[in-house]
Amino acid sequence: MTSITPERSLRERFPRLLPHGERLDVGELERLRSRTRCFAEDHVRPRALEIDRRTGEDPSWFDWDLVRAGGEQGMLGLLIPEPAGGAGGLATQAAIVMEELCAACPGIALIFGAHALGVAPLLLGGPSQWDGVLAELVQSERTAKPLLMACAITEPEAGTDVEDPDLLRRARITSHARRVPGGFRLSGTKRFISNGSVARWITLLMPTDPRHPAETWTCFLLDTRSEGFAVARVEHKMGQRACPAAELTFDEVFVPDERVVSREGDGAAATTIVLACSRPPVGAIATGVARGAYERVLGWLEEDRAAKGLLERQHVQLALASMEEEIHLARQLYMDAATELDHTALGGVTSNPAVRAIAHVPAGVRRRAPMHGWLASDRARDATIALLHRTTSERAVTRSLALSSMAKAHGGDVAMLVTGAALELVGLRAGPVRAELEKLWRDAKLTQIYEGTNQLNRLEVYRGLCRSETISCLPPLHPIRRKTEGGRS
Amino acid sequence: MTGTTIAERIEIQAMASELAHRELAPRAAALDAGGQDVLTECWRLLAELGLDRVLLDERQGGAGLGVADLLATIEELAVGDGGIAMCVLLCNAALATLADEHLADVPAGARWALVPAASGTEVTLSNGQLDGGVACALGAYGADGLVILLDGPEPAAWAVGAGAAGLTLERDRPQMGLRAAPAASVELAGVSCAPARDGSGGSATAVNVASAPALLRAGTAAIARGISRRAYETALEYAHARKQGGVTIIEHDAVSDMLSAMAVRLALRPEIASDPAGLAIDEVQALAAKIATTDAAVASTTDAVQVFGGTGYMVETGIEKLMRDAKYCQLFPEPNWVAHDELMRPERTSRVAPLTRTIAGNGEVRAPRGRVL
Numbered sequence: 001m002t003s004i005t006p007e008r009s010l011r012e013r014f015p016r017l018l019p020h021g022e023r024l025d026v027g028e029l030e031r032l033r034s035r036t037r038c039f040a041e042d043h044v045r046p047r048a049l050e051i052d053r054r055t056g057e058d059p060s061w062f063d064w065d066l067v068r069a070g071g072e073q074g075m076l077g078l079l080i081p082e083p084a085g086g087a088g089g090l091a092t093q094a095a096i097v098m099e100e101l102c103a104a105c106p107g108i109a110l111i112f113g114a115h116a117l118g119v120a121p122l123l124l125g126g127p128s129q130w131d132g133v134l135a136e137l138v139q140s141e142r143t144a145k146p147l148l149m150a151c152a153i154t155e156p157e158a159g160t161d162v163e164d165p166d167l168l169r170r171a172r173i174t175s176h177a178r179r180v181p182g183g184f185r186l187s188g189t190k191r192f193i194s195n196g197s198v199a200r201w202i203t204l205l206m207p208t209d210p211r212h213p214a215e216t217w218t219c220f221l222l223d224t225r226s227e228g229f230a231v232a233r234v235e236h237k238m239g240q241r242a243c244p245a246a247e248l249t250f251d252e253v254f255v256p257d258e259r260v261v262s263r264e265g266d267g268a269a270a271t272t273i274v275l276a277c278s279r280p281p282v283g284a285i286a287t288g289v290a291r292g293a294y295e296r297v298l299g300w301l302e303e304d305r306a307a308k309g310l311l312e313r314q315h316v317q318l319a320l321a322s323m324e325e326e327i328h329l330a331r332q333l334y335m336d337a338a339t340e341l342d343h344t345a346l347g348g349v350t351s352n353p354a355v356r357a358i359a360h361v362p363a364g365v366r367r368r369a370p371m372h373g374w375l376a377s378d379r380a381r382d383a384t385i386a387l388l389h390r391t392t393s394e395r396a397v398t399r400s401l402a403l404s405s406m407a408k409a410h411g412g413d414v415a416m417l418v419t420g421a422a423l424e425l426v427g428l429r430a431g432p433v434r435a436e437l438e439k440l441w442r443d444a445k446l447t448q449i450y451e452g453t454n455q456l457n458r459l460e461v462y463r464g465l466c467r468s469e470t471i472s473c474l475p476p477l478h479p480i481r482r483k484t485e486g487g488r489s
Numbered sequence: 490m491t492g493t494t495i496a497e498r499i500e501i502q503a504m505a506s507e508l509a510h511r512e513l514a515p516r517a518a519a520l521d522a523g524g525q526d527v528l529t530e531c532w533r534l535l536a537e538l539g540l541d542r543v544l545l546d547e548r549q550g551g552a553g554l555g556v557a558d559l560l561a562t563i564e565e566l567a568v569g570d571g572g573i574a575m576c577v578l579l580c581n582a583a584l585a586t587l588a589d590e591h592l593a594d595v596p597a598g599a600r601w602a603l604v605p606a607a608s609g610t611e612v613t614l615s616n617g618q619l620d621g622g623v624a625c626a627l628g629a630y631g632a633d634g635l636v637i638l639l640d641g642p643e644p645a646a647w648a649v650g651a652g653a654a655g656l657t658l659e660r661d662r663p664q665m666g667l668r669a670a671p672a673a674s675v676e677l678a679g680v681s682c683a684p685a686r687d688g689s690g691g692s693a694t695a696v697n698v699a700s701a702p703a704l705l706r707a708g709t710a711a712i713a714r715g716i717s718r719r720a721y722e723t724a725l726e727y728a729h730a731r732k733q734g735g736v737t738i739i740e741h742d743a744v745s746d747m748l749s750a751m752a753v754r755l756a757l758r759p760e761i762a763s764d765p766a767g768l769a770i771d772e773v774q775a776l777a778a779k780i781a782t783t784d785a786a787v788a789s790t791t792d793a794v795q796v797f798g799g800t801g802y803m804v805e806t807g808i809e810k811l812m813r814d815a816k817y818c819q820l821f822p823e824p825n826w827v828a829h830d831e832l833m834r835p836e837r838t839s840r841v842a843p844l845t846r847t848i849a850g851n852g853e854v855r856a857p858r859g860r861v862l
Contacts, residue, residue, distance in 0.1 A: 160798065167733065316831075428625040449799055
């Protein structure tokens with residue numbers, strides 16, 4: 001296949017945003033991109049059509065070998081903090097990896113993307129989360145028995161609603177986390193959960209009081225071996241089939257107090273911050289889809305006998321130039337959003353001296369009492385929130401969310417535009433490349449829908465940039481202790 | 490019969506519409522899954538109503554209707570399933586180009602398909618034998634016979650029975666859209682063939698071979714329009730039922746704007762003029778209609794999935810299928826950018842200006858001035 005990029009290095013593309021020697025070391029990013037590109041070409045693209053075919057026949061079929069191969073490349077520990085054994089990546093690293101994987105196969109990329117989305121809420125839990133599930137995930141990656149995560153937010157009656165704090169207040173939430181001694185009992189249904197049927201751990205959001213979903217929206221860490229948890233079905237999707245989307249049911253599933261991520265009622269803020277983190281990578285996913293289509297159609301035009309002479313047509317030249325232009329702009333947008341988030345909005349958290357000091361404590365010490373007890377305490381959780389307030393602001397996160405939404409929405413449209421145009425260029429007679437382009441076109445549509453529809457994302461752009469509004473997106477310093485059903489306040 | 494009255498046309502449309510809603514739409518998912526049994530079952534129903542040979546006269550077992558009637562029928566069928574509508578189009582186009590002596594050998598209820606092919610690059614004819622291959626020939630797999638339509642300044646059509654020696658039909662597995670018209674890779678190795686109608690004689694409803702591409706384009710436009718209608722109706726119903734943020738989603742501008750755009754696209758119906766006898770359509774208008782209508786269908790079906798959100802992306806709702814079907818309309822019988830090229834051929838450009846006036850002006854329907862069916 002003709003390889004189009006990189007014709008310019010990241011250093012050349014983003015000279016101001018990624019100065020050498022700082023936390024987002026451009027040299028490391030280049031190596032990450034190069035390594036991921038090799039993995040995508042060697043492992044992902046050769047399997048893409050076959051996996052799409054098999055999962056089209058049986059949506060529950062899953063390629064664990066590919067996950068193992070990705071694990072060997074560090075794909076599962078990319079976002080996990082270094083003290084927990086991971087690579088300590090942020091949105092920029094995730095976005096770069098996603099573009100490379102998606103140029104080969106968006107469905108396979110989504111397995112790793114959905115895993116990262118499951119990990120993201122745990123990062124907000126600060127050092128208290130490092131030595132639990134996060135360390136287990138890294139360990140599993142090293143032993144070639146990878147464990148996957150998922151994030152469960154969407155419900156049958158609430159899709160877009162649950163991704164916007166304002167809409168959440170009026171949403172038809174049917175799930176409920178009921179307070180019981182020692183923890184919560186979770187009931188309800190979550191829908192379209194990527195990796196939901198294959199995840200070992202799931203971060204999920206439910207209200208502890210369904211009458212006030214926004215105020216009591218709470219993030220839980222769920223062990224999928226818990227009694228009462230079930231995978232109701234795996235959906236038959238239009239595209240991105242390699243990653244299963246499952247409907248999950250919760251029948252009085254017990255989750256202990258220590259598996260409440262951050263604090264009860266902080267879920268809406270956590271969702272907002274997680275979306276600010278996850279939307280630049282979704283913009284990158286869309287950019288990768290578009291790039292994959294562009295590279296394939298250009299390769300076909302250059303190499304296939306059936307396309308002889310077409311490259312001399314102005315129509316074709318103009319179409320290719322438009323594709324290149326749109327892909328370029330989409331990449332600029334997602335890189336801008338990702339680096340804004342990593343540098344400005346959340347960068348101060350990870351570089352904070354207190355956090356770095358805890359990171360230098362050996363894991364063995366952190367896991368023993370009394371340090372473990374302190375890290376798991378309410379005081380430590382409150383301290384993490386306080387740190388968030390000191391190192392960033394609601395305005396910074398709102399602006400970052402808006403840029404992320406812009407990257408996501410624009411990227412999704414570019415993915416549809418470019419894959420559709422590529423398919424039209426080759427037509428029905430093109431042979432094997434047609435199947436690849438048809439798959440990418442089917443894959444592309446999801447990028448306009450997940451992580452909030454493009455319409456919702458553009459409303460975020462309006463609020464955050466056009467109106468310079470500031471949304472309440474940080475957990476309160478002093479949480480409102482609401483008396484929930486079941487008794488304890 | 491070629492001079493169908495308005496009342497008769499409405500009656501035909503109503504019949505096709507009822508068939509689409511009662512029989513085809515409930516089977517659309519099974520047809521999309523590639524089931525041959527369900528295709529056979531649907532085809533039997535269509536053949537019983539004479540929809541496999543609409544253009545043939547009654548002595549040929551046909552309905553004796555005109556092209557406009559066929560297009561109206563196809564649009565209604567496409568509301569139920571675009572792929573089945575494509576089968577009807579391809580079969581009618583194929584049978585209508587067959588010479589009378591060959592048509593007599595085609596049993597009632599047989600499903601034929603017209604296969605457009607590039608002369609020379611895809612298929613060559615030498616000494617009455619066809620060689621070459623056509624990828625992704627819609628409706629060809631499982632068909633009882635094919636009419637290979639070779640392009641060029643003087644198009645020619647050649648009839649080939651499904652069992653002909655040297656003919657290989659391999660199912661096109663990746664086929665993404667219009668899957669009820671199963672596509673095949675057609676391989677021809679010295680296949681003996683019979684010439685189809687040359688346009689010089691035959692029955693009053695004969696389709697001139699040279700006009701067959703216009704029929705395919707106009708028919709594809711009709712299918713795209715039927716798909717768009719289905720997308721709009723389904724999305725509108727959902728938008729009134731689904732609530733987000735405490736109100737039905739149609740109350741959100743983001744959704745109503747998309748639905749409005751879909752309605753506007755449907756309201757702008759490209760004109761395809763037919764001659765007084767109802768047998769002829771304008772090839773320039775057919776091209777323009779194909780481009781405009783299929784582009785509109787892709788836009789509307791994409792919006793329909795967006796209105797449904799994640800639910801629309803799931804196969805079971807049947808919405809994403811409309812998107813796939815619409816995309817295939819955009820690519821058949823040629824991709825729209827190639828159709829634009831066709832429209833700008835020197836012999837056609839002089840006729841584009843009057844066409845524009847017809848669409849944008851006083852609503853007058855002009856008699857076609859090009860080749861006629």
